[in-house]
Amino acid sequence: MMISTRGRYALRVMIDLAEHNDGSLVAMREVAERQNISLKYLEKILPALVKGNLIEGVSGKGGGYRLNRTPQAYRVSEILRLTEGNLAPVACLDCGAAPCQRSAECRTLPMWVELNKTVNAFFDGYTIADLMK
Amino acid sequence: MMISTRGRYALRVMIDLAEHNDGSLVAMREVAERQNISLKYLEKILPALVKGNLIEGVSGKGGGYRLNRTPQAYRVSEILRLTEGNLAPVACLDCGAAPCQRSAECRTLPMWVELNKTVNAFFDGYTIADLMK
DNA sequence: TATTTACCTACCATGTCAATCGGTTTTTGA
DNA sequence: TCAAAAACCGATTGACATGGTAGGTAAATA
Numbered sequence: 001m002m003i004s005t006r007g008r009y010a011l012r013v014m015i016d017l018a019e020h021n022d023g024s025l026v027a028m029r030e031v032a033e034r035q036n037i038s039l040k041y042l043e044k045i046l047p048a049l050v051k052g053n054l055i056e057g058v059s060g061k062g063g064g065y066r067l068n069r070t071p072q073a074y075r076v077s078e079i080l081r082l083t084e085g086n087l088a089p090v091a092c093l094d095c096g097a098a099p100c101q102r103s104a105e106c107r108t109l110p111m112w113v114e115l116n117k118t119v120n121a122f123f124d125g126y127t128i129a130d131l132m133k
Numbered sequence: 134m135m136i137s138t139r140g141r142y143a144l145r146v147m148i149d150l151a152e153h154n155d156g157s158l159v160a161m162r163e164v165a166e167r168q169n170i171s172l173k174y175l176e177k178i179l180p181a182l183v184k185g186n187l188i189e190g191v192s193g194k195g196g197g198y199r200l201n202r203t204p205q206a207y208r209v210s211e212i213l214r215l216t217e218g219n220l221a222p223v224a225c226l227d228c229g230a231a232p233c234q235r236s237a238e239c240r241t242l243p244m245w246v247e248l249n250k251t252v253n254a255f256f257d258g259y260t261i262a263d264l265m266k
Numbered sequence: 267t268a269t270t271t272a273c274c275t276a277c278c279a280t281g282t283c284a285a286t287c288g289g290t291t292t293t294t295g296a
Numbered sequence: 297t298c299a300a301a302a303a304c305c306g307a308t309t310g311a312c313a314t315g316g317t318a319g320g321t322a323a324a325t326a
Contacts, residue, residue, distance in 0.1 A: 126244055
């Protein structure tokens with residue numbers, strides 16, 4: 001599996017926030033209920049989005065979350081990269097991991113590189129606005 | 134990660150067999166040494182390729198493996214599907230798994246379907262012959 | 267008949283995923 | 297001012313996949 005629930009849930013939260021994007025704050029409890037996702041699990045996913053400056057989180061009574069940009073300004077690729085950590089289809093391309101010894105003579109590496117480009121381009125082509133009804 | 138070592142090793146074995154494809158049988162011990170892969174681990178991967186009629190396995194002294202077709206006639210997609218089981222990028226598309234309740238109203242499903250098509254088309258476009266030097 | 271090879275089954279160690287539990291801090295509004 | 301609501305934080309857990317090892321059996325040939 002390529003995309004885990006972390007990334008998929010993050011996308012659904014962003015879409016939900018976009019569909020209730022009237023400037024007010026949206027409590028995560030509401031989103032969790034609407035999307036039928038455990039609130040506690042969502043709380044583990046959201047900090048990545050706040051840290052990445054995608055959304056703003058306001059603590060305290062009456063608080064909640066709010067988009068920082070218009071829905072058109074969020075690329076799916078950015079959201080997935082923040083929450084999934086890495087979209088590389090094979091370990092060979094995972095920056096940070098030990099580079100493969102055989103890379104120089106590897107017959108398949110060029111194909112993986114090409115696939116990586118294809119997938120990233122694919123997700124670059126979608127914005128949150130595209131995913132809204 | 135999308136493609137595990139199972140699929141990547143299977144591809145490397147197929148390429149190795151193609152590069153030593155003179156009609157004779159190739160012992161898996163040789164391939165394991167050349168590719169620097171544990172023989173025992175390879176033995177776990179190969180039955181799927183035999184069962185899928187991609188290669189022929191001959192037991193006994195002097196035995197080994199041999200391609201059933203020309204390298205041009207093997208699509209990468211076929212090899213990966215046999216060894217990885219499923220190339221679906223998200224659980225929602227995994228045939229056999231319980232279908233998602235929200236699929237009718239899901240905002241993201243069309244994107245996953247499109248991605249799945251893109252990836253499959255990508256791997257359809259490569260053959261073993263393309264990957265040989 | 268001994269050797270070589272494919273073939274088969276069980277096991278294990280590690281890591282990730284998905285989720286839960288139990289809290290603490292911040293802020294507001296009653 | 298104080299209690300409620302919300303974001304924030306960390307430890308733990310069960311299930312599962314991955315990558316690999318170990319120890320065989322069956323078949324075929326030199």
